[in-house]
Amino acid sequence: MPVQFLLNLLIAVLWVFLKDADTFEFPDFVTGFLIGIVIIFFMHRFFGTPFYLIRAFAMVRLLWIFNYELWTSSLLIMKQILLPNTSFEPGVFTYETKLKTDWEITALALLLMLTPGSVVLRISPSGNEFLIHAMDVKETKPLVLKSIQVYESIILEVTRP
Structure with missing residues (x-):
């Protein structure tokens, strides 16, 4: 590239x-x-490699999707904080990823940490399992799982030809 x-x-x-x-x-x-x-x-x-603009467009798409997820999760967190009737159920869950390289796993962990309402607490020594804390497990977990799957597919587009 x-x-x-x-x-x-x-x-x-x-x-x-x-x-x-x-x-x-x-x-x-x-x-x-x-x-x-x-x-x-x-x-x-x-050249023996894919056309370089394909990967560049995938990077722009990753940035665009991350900004969209950041805004939607920020609005959800603001709603949870500002509404007095909301009761939180914080919790921890695990997610097994299909990403393999250190760069891919680190990128996914950082994208999840930057998304409000979720924090990666631990990555297994093998690197394929995340321990994730969610601010409200009932409402946030499905959104975090959806975000993870979207991030994984985009990260694979960026890193693998």
Whole structure:
């Protein structure tokens, strides 16, 4: 992926130099970059790796989904805190993940810790089981489990070709 991106930048710079302009102009660079994307798309199978923009779009999608989950869970937590009639049932549950590498497991744990209402208390030594604390087990656990499954699929898209 980094090789493809650097090659794309090189194509864009070459495009700017090959233009008849005396100065560097940003629109020429953008045009060269877009031409580089097309060239690399048609040649990416020769690199032996997937096209680099697929992984870049997966990263943007992960960021977008995380922000959506953060907002929805924040609203739920605010509702639980601000409504006086709400009774909390905090609890702990386990979740077995299908992620394997240390980076994937760490990313999932951090995404869960940043989501309000859930905290990862412990990761098993084998790395495949999370011990998660939920602020309200009855109401929060289904949302946390749904979020975990969404995060897992997106993390797999980012990390594995």
